[in-house]
Amino acid sequence: MSQNQTLARPGPPPRQLSTTSGDYDSSNPPDVRKYLGTYGLTPPAVESFDVQAQRCLRLLAMKPTPIEKFQYLTHLRATNVHLFYRLLSENIKELTPLIYTPTVGEACVRWHEIFTQPEGMYLSYTDRGHLRQILDNWPYKVEITVLTDGSRILGLGDLGVNGMGIPVGKLALYTACAGIRPEATLPLTLDLGTNNKALREDPLYMGARVPKISAEEEKEFLDELMAALTDKWPSIVIQFEDFKNPFPSLERYQNTYAMFNDDVQGTGAVIVGGFINAVKASGVPAKDHRAIFLGAGSAGVGVAKQIVEFFIKEGLTEEEARRKFWFVDSNGLVTSDRGDKLADHKVYFARNDNNGRQYQSLLRLIDFVRPTILMGLSTIGGAFNTDILQRMAKLNDRPIIFPLSNPSSKSECTFEEAVHNTDGRCLFASGSPFPSLEYGEKLLTPGQGNNMYVFPGIGLGAILSEAVSVTQDMIYASAESLSTSLNKQEVADGWLYPDIRRIREVSVIVTRGVIRAAQQNGVDRAVKLRSLNDEQLDAYIKERMYDPHQERDIVGGEAAQLLTSGTNGYTNGVNGITNGVSGAHL
Ligand SMILES: NC(=O)C1=CN([C@@H]2O[C@H](COP(=O)(O)OP(=O)(O)OC[C@H]3O[C@@H](n4cnc5c(N)ncnc54)[C@H](OP(=O)(O)O)[C@@H]3O)[C@@H](O)[C@H]2O)C=CC1
Ligand SMILES: CC(=O)C(=O)O
Ligand SMILES: [Mg+2]
Numbered sequence: 001m002s003q004n005q006t007l008a009r010p011g012p013p014p015r016q017l018s019t020t021s022g023d024y025d026s027s028n029p030p031d032v033r034k035y036l037g038t039y040g041l042t043p044p045a046v047e048s049f050d051v052q053a054q055r056c057l058r059l060l061a062m063k064p065t066p067i068e069k070f071q072y073l074t075h076l077r078a079t080n081v082h083l084f085y086r087l088l089s090e091n092i093k094e095l096t097p098l099i100y101t102p103t104v105g106e107a108c109v110r111w112h113e114i115f116t117q118p119e120g121m122y123l124s125y126t127d128r129g130h131l132r133q134i135l136d137n138w139p140y141k142v143e144i145t146v147l148t149d150g151s152r153i154l155g156l157g158d159l160g161v162n163g164m165g166i167p168v169g170k171l172a173l174y175t176a177c178a179g180i181r182p183e184a185t186l187p188l189t190l191d192l193g194t195n196n197k198a199l200r201e202d203p204l205y206m207g208a209r210v211p212k213i214s215a216e217e218e219k220e221f222l223d224e225l226m227a228a229l230t231d232k233w234p235s236i237v238i239q240f241e242d243f244k245n246p247f248p249s250l251e252r253y254q255n256t257y258a259m260f261n262d263d264v265q266g267t268g269a270v271i272v273g274g275f276i277n278a279v280k281a282s283g284v285p286a287k288d289h290r291a292i293f294l295g296a297g298s299a300g301v302g303v304a305k306q307i308v309e310f311f312i313k314e315g316l317t318e319e320e321a322r323r324k325f326w327f328v329d330s331n332g333l334v335t336s337d338r339g340d341k342l343a344d345h346k347v348y349f350a351r352n353d354n355n356g357r358q359y360q361s362l363l364r365l366i367d368f369v370r371p372t373i374l375m376g377l378s379t380i381g382g383a384f385n386t387d388i389l390q391r392m393a394k395l396n397d398r399p400i401i402f403p404l405s406n407p408s409s410k411s412e413c414t415f416e417e418a419v420h421n422t423d424g425r426c427l428f429a430s431g432s433p434f435p436s437l438e439y440g441e442k443l444l445t446p447g448q449g450n451n452m453y454v455f456p457g458i459g460l461g462a463i464l465s466e467a468v469s470v471t472q473d474m475i476y477a478s479a480e481s482l483s484t485s486l487n488k489q490e491v492a493d494g495w496l497y498p499d500i501r502r503i504r505e506v507s508v509i510v511t512r513g514v515i516r517a518a519q520q521n522g523v524d525r526a527v528k529l530r531s532l533n534d535e536q537l538d539a540y541i542k543e544r545m546y547d548p549h550q551e552r553d554i555v556g557g558e559a560a561q562l563l564t565s566g567t568n569g570y571t572n573g574v575n576g577i578t579n580g581v582s583g584a585h586l
Pocket of ligand 3: 262
């Protein structure tokens with residue numbers, strides 16, 4: 001087949017009944033089934049959501065392993081999207097670990113083995129020159145995309161196009177947590193080669209069997225891609241995820257496109273959000289904190305830069321704030337006289353007060369720095385061992401211990417380890433979830449310092465404000481809003497993050513903060529939102545959020561009315577997202 005034939009624009013968009021409409025939903029009454037042409041294609045019973053959910057939960061319980069549960073949920077999303085999101089939103093705490101970290105990590109490692117159906121778009125380096133044309137193959141109007149090149153998937157290294165699990169999982173959370181309609185999301189994986197030799201040689205691998213392209217080649221490819229995405233969908237929001245070196249693209253595009261990097265900026269914001277509460281709970285004023293970071297990559301530096309901003313707001317000078325951080329990478333303490341050429345992103349935090357002494361041992365560095373805060377973004381599971389945790393407990397009444405690497409196997413320590421080695425005194429948050437723990441008389445609940453608390457609100461805020469770019473103030477606003485989103489009980493219980501079961505409420509607060517910052521920065525195109533007060537703005541946000549519970553509430557009479565109204569979302573392949581009235585079920 002010639003390239004032209006391969007890339008030729010298809011005719012009418014494929015009628016993707018199952019993924020956008022839940023046409024085969026057994027809650028459809030008979031007349032809707034007749035209208036859809038699905039009469040006879042489902043069992044006769046008209047079932048309530050509760051009955052369907054009961055069956056789903058039973059089926060899920062029958063699956064013995066997390067990866068089988070992941071596969072079942074993938075199947076459910078593909079065959080009955082609204083039921084999937086109802087189930088997810090009603091069981092967010094239980095199901096998020098199955099569709100997101102930690103299970104999505106295992107799914108990505110094994111993506112080439114467990115793949116059953118495409119769930120997003122793939123763009124290859126060999127497609128350059130045609131990217132805009134290929135985007136036309138996507139049949140829906142996209143509001144947000146999460147894109148990865150798979151080169152650093154969680155803490156699991158380069159997984160090439162197997163990384164698709166991450167955009168799919170993140171966008172499912174966009175829908176569940178911030179109510180962005182499922183069909184308005186585009187999971188996008190860039191097939192730019194992989195340095196994972198084992199995958200390249202695996203017969204089931206589905207990407208290009210070549211090493212990762214050069215930084216210069218990637219830049220040219222991304223230039224074309226960013227232009228193509230915004231030409232196709234002018235107000236699209238673009239989230240970069242899990243790139244091994246995310247800094248060049250962030251710097252290059254952040255002022256020109258509505259884009260952000262979740263690992264640098266989203267992670268920075270979510271950790272500041274919890275950190276603000278941890279500082280309050282520690283009883284130590286901001287000016288007296290000292291932080292050791294294990295891991296000086298995109299997430300570590302992203303987090304520290306946002307905390308610098310927080311310290312400055314607390315009255316420190318930038319120089320005082322910067323000096324509060326000691327970074328450790330795979331070569332030890334990051335210093336300016338270490339003898340190696342530091343990557344650009346590490347230079348800002350490199351120490352020059354080490355008197356020529358280089359530290360390889362984390363424990364010795366702790367004795368030297370006497371930190372109040374220990375952050376882990378190193379991908380080294382178990383790095384915060386007993387000695388280290390006990391030393392932190394000896395130095396502090398309330399040591400702040402945040403092992404943030406994902407998935408759980410890469411967490412620098414578990415909640416249980418942190419609690420037991422600090423006599424239950426630590427202020428704790430981890431990247432992946434850990435269970436609550438009975439300690440003495442108390443039930444202790446860990447915080448989850450995962451960017452899933454903020455990226456949905458950053459994305460929705462950027463979409464609703466029609467932001468031309470995602471500014472640093474919008475990112476910082478997401479952190480501040482998150483820190484204020486805890487309810488009285490959560491505050492009384494000493495939690496650092498709100499209960500994940502309230503994530504939709506939290507996302508409204510974060511979204512409002514992001515929109516307000518966009519307005520203050522003048523990057524909003526939805527100027528009509530400027531005149532709304534906070535209450536009105538919250539109402540507007542909620543009204544715009546997809547609610548899977550509203551999708552199936554059609555009863556016979558209404559269905560008949562709809563039959564005659566002719567409002568059929570399928571005629572143009574886009575359902576009624578733009579006017580806020582869902583036509584998806586018609
Ligand atoms: N909780 C959350 O929301 C988020 C968590 N993360 C997690 O953070 C982790 C890191 O991500 P990211 O920063 O993007 O990855 P990077 O690859 O950019 O950074 C990893 C860092 O860890 C350092 N490192 C590796 N081995 C060691 C070691 N033995 N001792 C000390 N440092 C070491 C690396 O050193 P060197 O620079 O020398 O190579 C590098 O600085 C991942 O597990 C990821 O899942 C990421 C984003 C969000
Ligand atoms: C959570 C996330 O974005 C990461 O671990 O990369
Ligand atoms: Mg990430």
